[in-house]
Amino acid sequence: MMLKRSLLNMTQPLVSILIPVIGNPAYLELALTSALLQTYTNIEIIIRDPSPTNEIQLLLEKSYLPFSNKITYIKEFQYTSKPQAFQKMINYANGDYINFLLEKDLFYPTKIEKMLNYFTDDSSKNIKLVTSLSEKIDMHGNLFSNDLSKEIMCEEDLRLDGLSSGGLILKNRNYISGLSTPLFKKRDLIEPFGHFAQQDFKQEPELASWLTLLSQGSFVLVADKLIFERLDKNITFKKSNLLLIADWIHLIRLGKQYGFLRSLTVKNTIICQVSKWINTLLLDQQKILTLEERYELFEYKNFLESFQINP
Incomplete structure (x- = not known):
């Protein structure tokens, strides 16, 4: 089911803000409001809701859809992987530019305007991805300390x-920060989201798509x-597993x-990090590996060793 509002015909490029819903109405309201308050106004906001309840739909129909012609709400129950869901949202988008917005995150009011200026001022048309530094907040909106967020320091763009x-x-x-940060041309x-060089990445789909863009042109980091x-107060990092290691070998x-x-x-x-993941998995006594899986890991180890010797 799709509830769609007409968009104003403007000469400025249209930016599609894509919000994949997980099912937290409180977070969604904050994220959506931050999108609606952008200083750059020629935007469309597409919300895809696969949640099993109608809570999100009722919220939007009551408080947002009657008052904004920029919002498209899509209710889909069909299960898809995250990369497939993201690609479906890109297919729905009418904009020249794409920016995802996870429901847990918030845009600063000038985000789209500042990033888009780099594209519109680029006479060479060589810029393929614009990102920025980010502020890390906890589940209540409080700022994390610099040590915890491990933020990048950059004084100028x-x-x-x-x-x-x-x-x-x-x-x-x-x-490059998380999925909500980069702006790019549709x-x-x-390649489909999560693919790079025709390779489907299961654990690192975002990196794959960013590399697809960067293989074609330049990158801007806004300071x-x-x-x-x-972020969750108990930040967790990706645990080493065969799919993650296979992605990094690719x-x-x-x-x-x-x-x-x-x-x-x-x-x-990179080689040092992937080697640590392989060793951790091989030495993990709680992880029962088949002979085929162990053979695969040793093949990866041999590849990394030979890659260091013969880059």
């Missing part, structure tokens, strides 16, 4: 070629903190092929 920036985010994804995402990213192979791993520091940092 940074523009890098795609290959250098691709290596940078592979080494430290804090340079037409530049030339201003234009988004509030909500990232290393493709990173070399596309030129993202030109920096020896970047290459060694």
Whole structure:
């Protein structure tokens, strides 16, 4: 079911803000309000709701849809993976530009305007992705300390070629922040979300899509903190598993092929991290691995060792 509001015909490029709902109405209201309060006004907001209840629908029909022609609400019960859901939302989008907004996060009022200015001022049309620093907040909206958020310090906006920036985010994804931060052109995402070089990434779909963009052009990091990213007070990191390790083996192979791993520091940092994941999994006595899985992990170890010797 789709409840859609007509959009004003404006000469400025249309930006689609895509909100994939998980099912927290309180967070959704805050996120949606932050999108509606953008200083850049030629936006559409698409909300996809797969939740089993009608709580979100009733909220939107009562408090938002009657008062805004920018919102499209889509109720879909069909199960899809996250990357598939994100791609469906991109397909629904009418905008020239795409920015996801997770319901737990908040936009700063000038976020879209400041990021879009880089695209519109780029006469070379070489910019493919604009991101920014972010402020980390807890579930109540309180700021996390700098130590906990491990934030990147940047005094002025940074523009890098795609290959250098691709290596940078592979080494430290804090340079691109979470899914809610980057703005990109819809037409530049030339593969389905979660794919890079025709490879489907199960555990690192966002990185795959960012590399798809950066393989075509340059990257801008705005020094201003234009988004509030909500983190759990007990921050958890991805546990090593076969799918995660397999994704990173593909990232290393493709990173070399596309030129993202030109920096020896970047290459060694990534190899060291993936090697630790492999060793952790092999030594985990609570994780029962089949002979085939152990063989696969040892194959990955051999690949990493040979990659270091013969880059």
